[in-house]
Amino acid sequence: MPDFRLALKMLFRDLRAGELSLLGVALLLAVTSLSSVGFFADRVQQSLRRDATQLMGGDLLVSADAPLPPAWRAEAQRRGLQAANTVNFSSMVSTGELAQLSGAKFVESGYPLRGRVEIAPAMGQPGVVAGRIPAPGEAWVEERLLSALNVKVGDTLSLGNLQLRVGALITFESDRGNNFFSFIPRIMVNAADLPASGLIQEGSRVRYRLQLAGSPKAVADYERWLKPQIGAGQQLESLENVRPEIRGNLERIQHFLQLAGMLSVVLAAVAIGLSARRYLQRHLDGCAAMRCFGAQRSQLLGLFLTEFTVFGLAVALLGCALGFVVQLGIAALASSLIQTNLPLPSWLPVVHGLLVALVLVLGFIAPQLLHMTRVPPIHVLRREWGGMQGSVLGAWAAGILALLALFLWMAGDIKLGAWVALGFAAACAVFALIARLALGALGALRHRGQLFGWALPWGLRYGLAAMHRRLAASVVQSVALGLALMAMLLLGLVSGDLMRGWQRGLRPDAPNQFLLNIQTDQRDSLQAYFRTHNLPPIELLPMIRGRLVELRGQPVTPGDYPEERARNLLDREFNLSQGSVLQEGNRVVAGTWHGESRAPVFSMEEGVGKTLGIRLGDAVSFDVAGQRVSGTVGSIRKLDWDSMRVNFFFSAAPGVLDNLPTSWITSFRLPPGQGATLSALVAAFPNLTVIDVAAIIAQVQDLSARLIRVVQAVFGFALLAGAVVLWSALRATHDERAHELSVLRTLGASNAQLRAAMLSEFLVLGVLASVLACLGALATGQLLAIKVFDIEYRPDWLALVFYVWLAVLAVLALGWLGVRGLLRRTVVDTLRAGA
Template sequence: MLALRLLYRDWRGGELRLLALALIIAVAAVTGVSWLADRVAGATEARAADLLAADRAVEYPRRIPNDWQADAESRGLTTARTAVFPTVVLNDAASRLVSAKAVSDRYPLRGSLRIQPRAGAEEVVPDGIPAPGTAWIESRLLGLLDVSVGDTLEIGAQTLEVAGILSFEPDRGQGFGGLAPRLMFNHADLAATELIGEGSRVRHKLLLAGPRPALDGFTDQLVAREGNAVEIERPSEQGRGASEVIEQAKRFLGLAALLTVIVAGVAVLLTVRHYAERQITGVAVMRAIGATRRQVLALMIGKLLWLGLFAGAIGAGLGYLLHLGMLALVAELLDTRLPPAGWQPLATGWLTAAAALVGFALPTLARLRNAPPMRVLRQDLGSGLLGAGVPLLAAAGVIIALMAWQAGDPRVTLSVLGAVTATLALLTAVAAAVVYGARAWSRRGGNRRLLWLTGFTRRPVTAVIQIVAVGVGLMSLFLLAVVRNDLLSAWESEIPADAPNQFLINIQPDELDGVRSRLAEAQIDTRFYPMVRARLTGLNDAAVQAGDYESAQARRLARREFNLSWTTELQSDNRIVAGEWWGDVDDPSPQLSVETDFAEEIGVELGDRMTFSSGGQRVTARVTSLREVRWESFNVNFFVLASPGTFDDLPATWLTSFHLPSDQGQVLNDLVRAYPSVTPIDVSSVLRIVRTIIDQGSSVVELMALLTLAAGVLVLLAALQITGEQRRFESALLRALGASGRRIRRMARLEFWLVGLVAGSLAGLAATAAGMVVAEVLFSLDYPFRPLTLVVGALVGLVTVWAAGALGARRYYRASPMRLLREGG
């Protein structure tokens, strides 16, 4: 208990408070991210079967045959059917694109639905599904369509009454289903809508529940008979995509939290060195009265253990509140109830505190065991005891270990380590150039200039550390809060003013002439494209299996259906980069042109043979060219294009894109009323949803950046603590020489202003440079240099450092000249 009593004494003396605050911030960052990721991942894992609403599901591009369902039920399996497709619903006031879902009796087989009988009512679990002639809609449709429970909506040729508000469905999918609001209705009304035709974009599913042997027997027989025309979904596969996204988000946020830990670790390094310097004499006294090196080391370790225990508990508490704040920021992106918070993040917090203390504090305090007992009589002994080499190496080792833990991949670890090292080295080099340049300038300017810049130039190492620490926090904040919006604006500005903002899909062949005529009457000139939906089932002589690919993106591509088309002319936003376009050669054989990124992901090269299957039919063709596509043109484009005649035997629909002026919205409403099966997609609304998702996700990371900035402010305060005695001496000396208190405070204020200006300017410059790199490398955008970011950065840095510095240093400028005279005597 001696260690606890001594820790309490040191705490009351104010020597460990900054160290404890640094630990608390580091633990809060790590535990907050850990709780957030664990609860979201726990919800995904806990409802793996619910994500499918069944024990197994069979997806088929056409209506599920009745004999399939009868066969499954004869094996003792429970069944249900669903059909999901995009369409437009209308009422007298407005129209809106929705994700319509037709469900049959017994749906869902796993999990449960939740609805509200009316707006504002308590959620209830319904006894069944919507009755024939009725529908349940998501709450956001109430405002978008200005409807309430009891009103009617038109979906295709059918009119449905709104009978409830859909609050939750267990198998709410991703992709389009995650963007458009849901309308759920009875499967018995599906035919009456007249929306389902040959080649329509519909996901038909047969849901199955029951004993595993019966499930395996039915699905194995079905696959053997139908081949790749059917896709069998299992709960583990259904949750895999969400789990991969969660794992990537956890890794990213964990690395963001690690940046906070690194900056907080610098504060620990500075604070613990100052603390150790003040403890040397006390330890020497202990050694003089008989304490051994081992006892001294045990005492120091005991202090750190108690400090880590208390700081870890407080930091974990703040981390819990932080994760609640992050959950609130992304509430709209979460469509599930989360499990209770577990205790594992608490253990993670204490481990983080322990790692920070072992890496940043223990190497310095451990050297106190070598304090010479003779220091009691000679204060000059032991002055070189606290070297910097070993503590810095230990800190670097802990940082690398934490990076490896958070990244989970050696390549990611090396990349992040290189990026962090390069950023810190660049900031340090520029900050040092500014500080030492100011020092040289002040010395050439005489005593008056030197006097004004004394605080900034007489402690150059301290100034550089303060600038880098605060600059890292501000850079993270600017990169997320300012540069992110600039990047989005730059991306949107790249879209031409007359770029297509409407897509029409699911146009049936017998509707093509009518749709073309209506658009022509509205003076909309557009091009129509044939489209077939098919799954990639073969590559050369091998079957394509999702499990054969390592990357998550490739596995998703191997499972999904593709939109394929054919044409004789290459669009202006497509460019052949390898091979030859079939329009340039005389070759009647079936040929394919593949988009380059897709080809690289799926492993396709020139000369390969690709096999696509649709509706039980297979088509094989040879890849004769690779294309680059400018997707930002918003024209209709495809991963795979074929030469004319290649897909003639497959059922096709048509689609088009065009620019619709804002004052011609009625044209679209009239067209959809005339052709209910045609589905319009408003690109501008999709862009708004994407921006919302980016903004909400970035808000979470902005919280982490604020914590990094708070850690940077702690570094500033730690540096003030280290130089406290020197500042007291300077203040007393200046007073003795006749300087007023106001002038001394003005000099201190100038020092903080300079540190803040340089830190903020460097942060703005670094954030802008990072934005330029991201814009060029990832998005191929022109990101202009914005001086305003530097101005804002300088002002924010000035205010932040000045406020923190004025609060932390005011007690150092009240020293009396008499104290200086007495100490000098």
């Protein structure tokens, strides 16, 4: 207890003296950033678990891309389970003048088995639980659809061959397929009207769902009975895998937020290490004096560890409290994306925040404390201090390993965390090497006293000499400043360059409309319609739906692949095509295009080959409506997906896919102001699905903008952490500069000379750190462009130069702000201050 009270007294003394200010701010930012992300993610996960059955519409959901066997429903009812079928697909809904792509859901009595549908009698009215489904001939629609078509409740809409009266507005639908991320408005119709609609044709993309509900035991028994019968294109969804598309999108947001939190922790670790180094230097004398009065090394280490542990936990609790407040703001920003009430978070993020604080404190302060408590008593008189010992180096290694473990835990993915940790370590090593070489070259330059015949000013020569004299500290400062500035460049400049690169890929003359579900007997009449209505000529391409079932002579299933993307590709049918002409935007990168050859060969898109491990010359087999089609991969294509033209993963030689169920697809550009023409087209061909790509791109861009606002709320902490690193790096050698300035002033140096020397040093530091940051940001931007965005990266060089010089000025300003008070000190004041 006496030692604990003494540790608290030391803590209060250091707080009053401002010794822990920067360290505390860095730790506070790291914990606040991570805990805010943790609270938000915890609330989302609890919401998913809470609303799981409502998101599915039942306790168990069976879905497929073809009608489900009637025996499955009969067996469920025999076991005492409730059952309800739904059919979901996209289609055009129109009036006499306007048309809108919508998500159509056909439901039967009893839907939904879990959750609810709320409807309102008119726009602006509150919703009430429906308690029924739409009557035959009636449609329930979302308000967005009414606004897009300029109709109201009671009016009539066309859906395929159906004429439906709008009976109510849908205000809430608990089992909506895209409950969190929705792009197109919804229309709900009675399943009895489906046969008369004429919308389900060959090649139509339809999802059939069977919702089941009952006692947990009955549901579990039925699931065990059904699992062995699940085949290709069929899927079981339960509480364990509820709404994978929602979970995937939410996890993507959380990963972005976690990466922002990881960046904050990296910068905070750098700032804490720099602040702890300065703390060590300022407390050496006090520690040596305590050794003179009989204090043991273990006692001193215990005192300081107690002080910093109490300090770290207190700051962590404050950071968790601030993180809770910040996550309220994040949830508010995401309210337009997450359409559900989030429950209160658990205490788990608080535990995580405390662990982060302890890892940062013990990992990056304890090594300095070990070193400090080994100071010999003679240091009071002779300033002798033993060098770095094995136990201290071991403590540093333990701290770095603890940070690596923290990365892996925060990322939730070993591969992602390892790449982040390795990338951080590589940046530190490269920056340190470049800084060491540059400072060595500048140190040699000071001896020459001139550059290209130009005499170096005294201030610059002295600044270079001072940096070379403190070479290790100067390298550390340069690396820390470079990391902080690189983070700021990445957040403020490179991300904008990447977005502009993506926008450049969107050609202004690219098609903005897709026509799907064109039947073979409609081709001539559709092309004639385009000619008579002065629309651009269209190229109709065959589209055959087939599932990859065999590779290199061996059966292939989704379970053969560990990656989710590969499993998803094999779990659905591919859109296959055939033809002799290589489409625009396609480029053969391996093999030879088949042309007019009628050999059994396929041309494969490069990306799908990499995902599924398919190589040139491999044999592939597809199941097309129960028929087996086989061939070899004769060429590999690279596609320009940004061209917005029709593209296929696999395209066969002419004749390979003849006599198979075929629909046709095309794309074209509709000039602005011709919406009436598009509505007339839908009225003339009601079975067609028209996808307005321009509208979808606008919706995706709007969603991305909202996601960016959510992520930027956490990125702000990274920027603040970067500013703390800047300040910490410049303050790291503050006391050494104070001592040097007092010596120079004693030798007769004027304030003007001292000012020139310090500004020269900060200028060199700023230029060196800015160059390192620029190189790191460019390399990272290029890597993201190639590996993530698959775009051509063209940095804005003018803006980059401007930001680099702005960074140099920022280092100059912050550096001068930190040392200008030293010029007003007398030599006696400096010596009394212990500098």
